[in-house]
Amino acid sequence: xxxxxxxxxxxxxxxxxxxxxxxxxxxxxxxxxxxxxxxxxxxxxxxxxxxxxxxxxxxxxxxxxxxxxxxxxxxxxxxxxxxxxxxxxxxxxxxxxxxxxxxxxxxxxxxxxxxxxxxxxxxxxxxxxxxxxxxxxxxxxxxxxxxxxxxxxxxxxxxxxxxxxxxxxxxxxxxxxxxxxxxxxxxxxxxxxxxxxxxxxxxxxxxxxxxxxxxxxxxxxxxxxxxxxxxxxxxxxxxxxxxxxxxxxxxxxxxxxxxxxxxxxxxxxxxxxxxxxxxxxxxxxxxxxxxxxxxxxxxxxx
Numbered sequence: 001x002x003x004x005x006x007x008x009x010x011x012x013x014x015x016x017x018x019x020x021x022x023x024x025x026x027x028x029x030x031x032x033x034x035x036x037x038x039x040x041x042x043x044x045x046x047x048x049x050x051x052x053x054x055x056x057x058x059x060x061x062x063x064x065x066x067x068x069x070x071x072x073x074x075x076x077x078x079x080x081x082x083x084x085x086x087x088x089x090x091x092x093x094x095x096x097x098x099x100x101x102x103x104x105x106x107x108x109x110x111x112x113x114x115x116x117x118x119x120x121x122x123x124x125x126x127x128x129x130x131x132x133x134x135x136x137x138x139x140x141x142x143x144x145x146x147x148x149x150x151x152x153x154x155x156x157x158x159x160x161x162x163x164x165x166x167x168x169x170x171x172x173x174x175x176x177x178x179x180x181x182x183x184x185x186x187x188x189x190x191x192x193x194x195x196x197x198x199x200x201x202x203x204x205x206x207x208x209x210x211x212x213x214x215x216x217x218x219x220x221x222x223x224x225x226x227x228x229x230x231x232x233x234x235x236x237x238x239x240x241x242x243x244x245x246x247x248x249x250x251x252x253x254x255x256x257x258x259x260x261x262x263x264x265x266x267x268x269x270x271x272x273x274x275x276x277x278x279x280x281x282x283x284x285x286x287x288x289x290x291x292x293x294x295x296x297x298x299x300x301x302x
Contacts, residue, residue, distance in 0.1 A: 003059065004290055006063045012031050012043060014049075014289065015292075016054055027049060035082060036086055063288050064103075067150045101296060108294075112294060115294050119139070126246075128246065130186065131187055131249025134185050136156070155236055157173070157177070160179055161268070167228075171183040171184075184225075184228050184232075193221050194218065194221045231268055244279055246279045246280070252280060
């Protein structure tokens with residue numbers, strides 16, 4: 001049995017898969033806000049509950065914000081800041097009394113969709129998270145590529161490609177730079193653009209409603225968003241040239257992205273033909289936790 005844990009900023013979710021990748025059980029609890037020790041205990045408690053329900057002991061994979069530093073073994077770059085500078089993997093291994101595999105949450109999303117989701121059958125997959133933050137993961141021939149510095153796929157902290165005058169210097173990002181892709185393409189970035197357009201602060205759900213109602217301000221904001229997403233993904237394609245790009249996160253539910261963005265990105269991609277597919281996720285918001293479980297391959301369980 002494989003157990004996956006998705007350690008989010010607002011919720012912690014755990015899921016168990018059997019040897020064939022079939023769902024056994026799934027549980028979710030709120031994340032203890034800003035409390036590292038309580039978060040550790042919450043994860044351990046979820047895993048214990050799943051093992052009691054199934055009567056089986058499982059391998060454990062965890063998807064977390066940020067990444068493990070290859071130098072120190074400590075979490076860095078997490079927007080759930082209580083995790084930063086802590087030995088999350090070691091602490092979980094001590095509590096659970098077994099090895100734990102840990103990867104960035106966007107890496108887990110990419111792995112899940114590549115193995116048995118929308119990316120199944122594609123040799124190269126770039127998994128994208130566009131939601132609270134902007135992240136990505138790279139899977140080649142079914143294998144996750146973490147990178148030498150364990151930051152492969154962190155496209156959200158590159159500058160927005162081909163910026164216009166109105167996009168410079170860009171908003172400040174929590175990473176310390178300005179004009180990062182994340183500041184434009186995250187849910188907060190989209191809401192900020194709508195506020196600049198109208199002076200009104202609304203949620204993502206409310207913006208979706210206004211799009212459905214054909215509100216002109218919402219249409220203009222979404223057209224800018226689509227162009228920025230197309231430019232940003234074009235830069236990824238120019239560098240990585242994946243067969244499929246799969247969107248995840250809350251904004252992946254905006255259906256028009258899958259038609260508009262590929263139409264726009266051809267103007268920015270250095271090729272006479274673009275065969276890369278832009279696809280919605282098959283597993284939806286379960287992809288991250290499924291990918292965490294898949295951090296353990298079939299022949300590595302035991």
